[in-house]
Amino acid sequence: MDASSSESDQRFLFLEELTGDLNRGDIELPSFPDVVLRIRKALEDENCSTEKLVQLVSAEPVLAARLLSVANSAALRPSGDPITDLNMAVNRIGRIMIRSSAMSFAMTQLQKAAKLKTAKEQLEAIWEQCSHVAALCYVLSRKYTKLNADEAMFVGLMHGIGRMYVLTRAEEFPSLFENRSDIETIMDEWDCAIGSSIVESWGLAEHVAAAIRDFKDTKRAHEGGADYTDVLTLAYILYRFIVAGEDAEFVLDEVPASRQLDIAATDMLQVLGESEEKINSLRRALGN
DSSP states (O other): OOHHHHHHHHHHHHHHHHHHHHHHTOOOOTTOOHHHHHHHHHHHOTTOOHHHHHHHHHTSHHHHHHHHHHHTSTTTOSSSSOOOOHHHHHHHHHHHHHHHHHHHHHHHHHHHHOSSHHHHHHHHHHHHHHHHHHHHHHHHHHHHOSSOHHHHHHHHHHTTHHHHHHHHHHTTOGGGGGSHHHHHHHHHHHHHHHHHHHHHHTTOOHHHHHHHHHTTOTTOOOSSSOOHHHHHHHHHHHHHHHHHOOOHHHHHTTOHHHHHTTOOGGGHHHHHHHHHHHHHHHHHHTTO
């Protein structure tokens, strides 16, 4: 059997496994920190006290430091004395941002656990994208919508979780990494379905799953005001403009989401200029 046939067989077997994972709903990210799962469960309990959350966060010093960093970011603390107390930080940033901080910590742990160098590099690139898009979601939602900016940030943070899952599963099929474009194609084709399935299995809100499932549909239109999918769609387009030089102005003129936020393509550079400090501060706080 020649090398190309072997690679083709590996790709087929991998896609079979991904299909089986989706059909069974059997999607669990490896090396996911237990403390993050405990925090997520605690946040689902409306009666969970601040003291309990502080206790959970304190069990992981790196996570505690990240939470303090988020509380002191320029976007959340435009003025005033620095916050150095974890109890104050928990009260300042609220439960949604605690969840985002915990998830950002978990995602960086996935990078460190990667066995293959190529997978590690690609996981780092995905995390850079997630943190950047999350910051853009925060800024766009706060400036142009009545949506909860913290929740929009969380949606942005989670939008690449499907790509991360594909990469971590692909480590069992090393030959897939011999052709980088091949694994990228698989991620492009599967990330939305897998990502939405993951957040659904975690019991997160439907709008989070819907945004991850549909944000690449630039023709999506709907009645009513802007939603989290609209924000994620625009943040992703803007991110692609920033990092890849794609023509955001041309694209935005054709995207219904831009009309939902009542934002013109000509506004984008102004948004970036006004929000640069907040975006960079949030990205640093999230660990990027």
